[in-house]
Amino acid sequence: MKWLILGPEIYFLVVAVVFLTLSMTRHNGRRDFSAALFLAGLGVALTLATVRLEGSLVYGAYRVDLFSQVFKGLLSMGFFLIVSLCSNLNGIREERHSEFYLLLTTCTLGMMLLVSSQELLTMYVSLELTSYSLYALVPMRSGAGQQMEAGIKYFLIGIATSALMLFGMASLFAATQTTLISELSLKLPGLLNTPMASIGLLLTLCGFFFKLALFPFHVWAPSVYQGAANQATAFVATTTKVIAMAMLARLVSMSDGNTSLAHVLIALAIISMTYGNLVALVQKDFKRLLAYSAIAHAGYALIGILSMNPTGYAAAVFYAVAYLAMTFTCFLVVVKVASDGRDIAIIQLAGLHHRSPLLAMALLGAVFSLGGIPPTIGFTGKFLVFTAAMQRGYFLLVLIAMINVVVSLYYYIQVVKAAFLLKPEEELPPINLSAPTTILAALMIVVIVAGGIFPRYLFQLAGAAVQALP
Amino acid sequence: MTMEFAGFPYLSTILLSCVVGLLVILFIPRERESLVKWVSLVFSGIALALSIYIFCLYDRAHGGLQFVEKLLWVEPLGINYFNGVDGFNLPLILLTGIVHFTGVLTMWELRGRVKEFFAFAFVLVLGVFGFFMSMDLFFLFVWYDVSLFPMYPLIAIWGTTRKEYGALKLFLYLLAGSALVLPGIVYIAVASGLHTFDIVALMQPGALTPGQQKFAFLLFYLGFGILAGVWPFHTWSPVGHVAAPTSVSMIHAGVLMKVGAFGILRVGIFLCPLGWEYWAPVMAILATIGIIYGVFVGLTQTDLKYVVAYSSVSHMGIVGLGLSTVTAEGLNGAVFQMFAHGIMTALLFSSLGYIYDKTHTKLIPDLGGMSKVMPVASGYFIVAALAGMGVPGFASFWAEVTVFISAFRVYPALGVLAICALVLSALYMLRVVQRAFYGQRNERYAHLPDVSFSLGLPRMILAATMVLFGLFPRLMLDLIQTAVIPFMGGLPR
Numbered sequence: 001m002k003w004l005i006l007g008p009e010i011y012f013l014v015v016a017v018v019f020l021t022l023s024m025t026r027h028n029g030r031r032d033f034s035a036a037l038f039l040a041g042l043g044v045a046l047t048l049a050t051v052r053l054e055g056s057l058v059y060g061a062y063r064v065d066l067f068s069q070v071f072k073g074l075l076s077m078g079f080f081l082i083v084s085l086c087s088n089l090n091g092i093r094e095e096r097h098s099e100f101y102l103l104l105t106t107c108t109l110g111m112m113l114l115v116s117s118q119e120l121l122t123m124y125v126s127l128e129l130t131s132y133s134l135y136a137l138v139p140m141r142s143g144a145g146q147q148m149e150a151g152i153k154y155f156l157i158g159i160a161t162s163a164l165m166l167f168g169m170a171s172l173f174a175a176t177q178t179t180l181i182s183e184l185s186l187k188l189p190g191l192l193n194t195p196m197a198s199i200g201l202l203l204t205l206c207g208f209f210f211k212l213a214l215f216p217f218h219v220w221a222p223s224v225y226q227g228a229a230n231q232a233t234a235f236v237a238t239t240t241k242v243i244a245m246a247m248l249a250r251l252v253s254m255s256d257g258n259t260s261l262a263h264v265l266i267a268l269a270i271i272s273m274t275y276g277n278l279v280a281l282v283q284k285d286f287k288r289l290l291a292y293s294a295i296a297h298a299g300y301a302l303i304g305i306l307s308m309n310p311t312g313y314a315a316a317v318f319y320a321v322a323y324l325a326m327t328f329t330c331f332l333v334v335v336k337v338a339s340d341g342r343d344i345a346i347i348q349l350a351g352l353h354h355r356s357p358l359l360a361m362a363l364l365g366a367v368f369s370l371g372g373i374p375p376t377i378g379f380t381g382k383f384l385v386f387t388a389a390m391q392r393g394y395f396l397l398v399l400i401a402m403i404n405v406v407v408s409l410y411y412y413i414q415v416v417k418a419a420f421l422l423k424p425e426e427e428l429p430p431i432n433l434s435a436p437t438t439i440l441a442a443l444m445i446v447v448i449v450a451g452g453i454f455p456r457y458l459f460q461l462a463g464a465a466v467q468a469l470p
Numbered sequence: 471m472t473m474e475f476a477g478f479p480y481l482s483t484i485l486l487s488c489v490v491g492l493l494v495i496l497f498i499p500r501e502r503e504s505l506v507k508w509v510s511l512v513f514s515g516i517a518l519a520l521s522i523y524i525f526c527l528y529d530r531a532h533g534g535l536q537f538v539e540k541l542l543w544v545e546p547l548g549i550n551y552f553n554g555v556d557g558f559n560l561p562l563i564l565l566t567g568i569v570h571f572t573g574v575l576t577m578w579e580l581r582g583r584v585k586e587f588f589a590f591a592f593v594l595v596l597g598v599f600g601f602f603m604s605m606d607l608f609f610l611f612v613w614y615d616v617s618l619f620p621m622y623p624l625i626a627i628w629g630t631t632r633k634e635y636g637a638l639k640l641f642l643y644l645l646a647g648s649a650l651v652l653p654g655i656v657y658i659a660v661a662s663g664l665h666t667f668d669i670v671a672l673m674q675p676g677a678l679t680p681g682q683q684k685f686a687f688l689l690f691y692l693g694f695g696i697l698a699g700v701w702p703f704h705t706w707s708p709v710g711h712v713a714a715p716t717s718v719s720m721i722h723a724g725v726l727m728k729v730g731a732f733g734i735l736r737v738g739i740f741l742c743p744l745g746w747e748y749w750a751p752v753m754a755i756l757a758t759i760g761i762i763y764g765v766f767v768g769l770t771q772t773d774l775k776y777v778v779a780y781s782s783v784s785h786m787g788i789v790g791l792g793l794s795t796v797t798a799e800g801l802n803g804a805v806f807q808m809f810a811h812g813i814m815t816a817l818l819f820s821s822l823g824y825i826y827d828k829t830h831t832k833l834i835p836d837l838g839g840m841s842k843v844m845p846v847a848s849g850y851f852i853v854a855a856l857a858g859m860g861v862p863g864f865a866s867f868w869a870e871v872t873v874f875i876s877a878f879r880v881y882p883a884l885g886v887l888a889i890c891a892l893v894l895s896a897l898y899m900l901r902v903v904q905r906a907f908y909g910q911r912n913e914r915y916a917h918l919p920d921v922s923f924s925l926g927l928p929r930m931i932l933a934a935t936m937v938l939f940g941l942f943p944r945l946m947l948d949l950i951q952t953a954v955i956p957f958m959g960g961l962p963r
Contacts, residue, residue: 311546413622417634459544
């Protein structure tokens with residue numbers, strides 16, 4: 001019975017086996033999609049049913065608590081949302097569709113294992129399961145060249161940061177003689193003034209900086225966002241970021257408010273958001289723009305984590321949810337506008353308010369939410385993060401972040417302008433949305449606005465979840 | 471969940487009328503343009519009626535915060551949904567009601583994307599109403615940004631001269647202001663140690679040290695000052711006013727600039743009174759420069775809308791001067807001037823809007839003799855121009871007199887300069903009136919119809935309001951006094 005708490009993980013393993021079997025039969029895109037949608041929906045229900053479970057396995061190396069279960073819930077929802085975008089998976093050849101779903105499933109499984117890991121090696125192995133699935137997902141797109149460049153960049157930078165991370169873990173082990181998070185969090189605070197422990201912790205964080213696309217581990221993001229198939233990019237841009245935020249919160253919380261670590265993270269946050277926002281100003285391709293905006297958002301999210309107080313961790317969790325919702329909505333628009341699976345430039349959004357008023361409204365909400373304009377969930381996320389930083393007295397950091405927000409509004413407004421103001425060069429047909437897509441788009445608008453107006457329950461849930469952190 | 475409602479929630483109903491109006495419009499098919507206009511009129515009418523009702527029902531003998539609505543929103547952070555009216559915000563709520571209602575009437579002849587226009591206008595006004603009535607810093611900021619973001623599409627889609635440039639400049643300037651306000655708000659809530667965003671709780675003396683107050687006030691003054699058109703942060707305002715469509719100019723110059731000035735009052739002055747006293751001389755100097763600068767730049771303009779826009783910079787300088795005196799009369803005059811200027815500018819833009827719609831020009835040399843072509847439409851503009859000069863009998867006269875008397879006492883030199891500049895402002899207004907409305911008639915426009923009764927209705931309402939409060943200024947001054955006296959009495963000296 002004890003293994004029941006592994007319900008979501010076992011389920012996703014079974015799903016992976018199903019797609020492995022399907023990939024060996026005759027190829028049928030429609031069948032794969034229906035199966036994936038059904039299984040993903042069931043996965044959400046199952047994962048949400050296990051939210052309240054708690055327990056620990058394998059001598060404390062694997063723990064199920066509210067923190068991990070909230071993120072597993074988010075992951076299963078993210079997985080479901082991405083699968084729901086795959087009804088026209090035109091960027092990938094049809095015979096590869098079942099492999100595509102297989103890799104999505106193994107990646108989600110890896111991330112689920114990751115949030116429950118309470119031990120450095122478990123963490124590393126789970127992270128590699130996630131990473132290798134993604135290394136194969138990125139270059140899967142059919143087409144010439146571009147996706148290969150993206151895949152190789154992602155792979156090389158990925159394994160380089162893995163090496164750094166392993167080195168960091170080795171240093172941590174050398175300094176503390178343990179790999180268990182529960183013991184580390186007792187021993188580390190006293191040892192963080194020694195170079196071995198502090199550099200070890202910092203290098204361990206690098207693995208997740210890479211996933212979050214934080215400066216200086218951001219170089220893969222623009223190529224991968226543009227080069228991978230739209231649905232694969234959506235997956236990389238939403239779920240992996242959410243998990244990176246969770247893991248950074250878990251690891252940073254071990255340091256027990258160490259100021260020198262905080263100072264390094266402050267420097268990274270400032271550089272990351274400033275760099276991301278400035279480079280995003282000149283982007284023409286919408287997915288590339290989202291990549292640079294993701295680099296900037298990595299900086300904002302890090303502010304909550306580096307505040308190292310309960311409000312800060314809760315704010316980071318809230319921010320992760322907000323980020324999932326608003327980024328997904330942007331990709332929903334990308335996938336529906338580029339129905340043949342190509343990349344879209346910002347100006348190709350022209351006339352969207354005529355072609356599909358609902359999608360245009362969803363884009364408006366998502367983009368303003370990314371820009372942090374109330375009453376959206378993105379604004380509340382930023383507000384919470386800034387409040388946490390202010391509680392630690394980082395006034396200047398908040399001011400710099402706010403100036404960055406204003407800079408970022410310039411490029412977000414270009415997207416709004418394209419969708420609402422520009423006239424397309426040639427008359428484009430209206431975009432017909434299927435009933436489920438219409439509901440999904442409307443639902444995302446509601447989530448974005450309601451999360452901004454009624455943050456109370458979500459914030460309380462986040463606050464309860466982070467109590468499981470050391 | 472703790473709740474505190476003093477009777478029927480009139481204030482939330484005002485907000486609700488905007489929200490419901492917005493939702494109803496969203497569900498009307500886009501071809502039914504006149505239905506959209508009628509729905510807008512009805513819901514803006516409800517908001518106006520409620521604000522007049524509150525204005526009349528407010529208990530002046532008792533004073534203080536009335537019609538309070540308080541609802542715990544996010545407990546761990548100390549955020550409340552907290553609305554209330556006092557003598558400071560009541561005039562501005564009334565102003566918003568009047569300007570939005572007349573703005574809808576002014577745009578009655580709008581063609582093209584009507585549905586979206588009125589929908590965005592409701593979002594804008596919702597933000598403004600919420601900002602004025604909110605007594606919680608978090609909500610104050612939320613409403614503030616809600617009122618800002620619709621400005622971009624409103625100007626960029628339906629605007630005229632250099633509309634995209636104007637819209638973007640306005641949008642980025644105003645959000646740069648909010649980039650200073652948000653850290654300031656969070657700083658106050660955290661630095662006070664109270665961990666609440668409740669303005670009333672944060673107002674208690676000793677919540678913030680003098681040093682914190684000086685620092686935070688500067689953030690609020692600069693942040694909200696951008697929106698209030700304080701010189702030298704005003705440059706977005708003439709460009710934005712000129713680019714905006716008529717009713718947006720009305721709301722924008724009439725109400726939105728007051729959001730900035732009121733922000734300085736409600737957040738800066740209320741929460742950081744010591745910082746206010748410390749920075750008052752700087753405020754006075756910037757305000758006086760603004761008054762003089764607005765007048766001189768206004769003198770050289772050839773575009774009628776630019777003239778009005780620079781007069782706004784100048785008149786908002788008077789508000790700033792009143793706030794900077796740190797006296798009861800100065801505050802009283804400043805709030806009254808916010809109201810009077812709002813009505814007056816709305817009337818100026820509204821009457822200009824009609825002339826521009828018909829002639830398709832707003833260049834002074836192209837017009838000429840308009841009073842012979844459309845005497846009624848010109849009449850409205852001339853009435854507003856006279857009010858702008860501060861002629862007795864209009865509300866702005868009393869407001870300006872009150873401000874100048876107190877300014878003269880506190881800062882004699884600046885007071886004299888400002889009064890001199892105002893005499894010059896009479897010159898530029900009269901110059902405009904003479905060149906555009908009298909003199910040689912331009913035959914090109916001779917065939918144009920004068921404004922009809924129904925189209926003239928919004929201008930009539932605005933002009934009547936000007937005269938009403940000009941003849942009975944105590945209706946307003948006494949109300950403001952109920953808030954000013956206790957506030958000034960409670961200041962640490």
